[in-house]
Amino acid sequence: MDRKEFIIKAGMFAGVCACAGACVLPKGEQIEPKKEEKIDFTIDLTNSKFADLQKIGGFVYEKLIIIVRKGDTEFLAFTQYCTHASGVIKFIAQKNHFECPVHYSQFDLEGKVIQSPAINPLKKYKTERNGNLLRIFE
Numbered sequence: 001m002d003r004k005e006f007i008i009k010a011g012m013f014a015g016v017c018a019c020a021g022a023c024v025l026p027k028g029e030q031i032e033p034k035k036e037e038k039i040d041f042t043i044d045l046t047n048s049k050f051a052d053l054q055k056i057g058g059f060v061y062e063k064l065i066i067i068v069r070k071g072d073t074e075f076l077a078f079t080q081y082c083t084h085a086s087g088v089i090k091f092i093a094q095k096n097h098f099e100c101p102v103h104y105s106q107f108d109l110e111g112k113v114i115q116s117p118a119i120n121p122l123k124k125y126k127t128e129r130n131g132n133l134l135r136i137f138e
Contacts, residue, residue: 039065039125040137053134057093065125065136066091066098070109077125077136078111084118098122 041063043050050067052058053075059068066080068091078098082089087102097114098107105118112121128135 038138039063040135042133042135043067045129045132045134057091059091061088062136067127067134067136073129075127075129075134076109077127078107078122079125082118083113083120083122084116089122 043062045053050060050062052060053067053069056069056071059066061067061080064080065077066089068076070076078089080088082100082102082105084100084105085102087100089098089100089107091097092099096109098111099105100118103117104115105113106115107118107122108114110121111124113119125136125138128137
């Protein structure tokens with residue numbers, strides 16, 4: 001291997017290492033939540049945009065919130081971002097919990113951490129249903 005080829009490969013290796021290091025937070029290191037405006041909005045459950053909320057276990061994202069239909073009349077709402085590295089969480093209906101696809105933190109239906117590396121709970125919002133309208137608020 002000549003000098004030029006060595007420098008190119010060494011540079012590529014350093015770049016890969018830097019990217020990998022930037023993507024991983026040590027256990028316990030958390031991302032500070034962004035200061036956002038107060039949450040208070042209403043959705044129309046008959047709108048096709050929210051069709052997944054017609055079934056128990058369905059979920060949608062709206063205004064940085066994940067909204068889940070937990071039961072016939074019960075809805076849950078949490079910030080959509082994991083408290084560890086800000087990955088967008090998903091609701092896993094079969095396991096009845098939220099999961100972050102970045103580092104696999106898991107949260108229960110109250111937003112409490114059930115599997116690290118996250119250590120802080122998800123921010124939970126109140127929900128109130130009035131006919132076909134669902135209000136999400138603080």
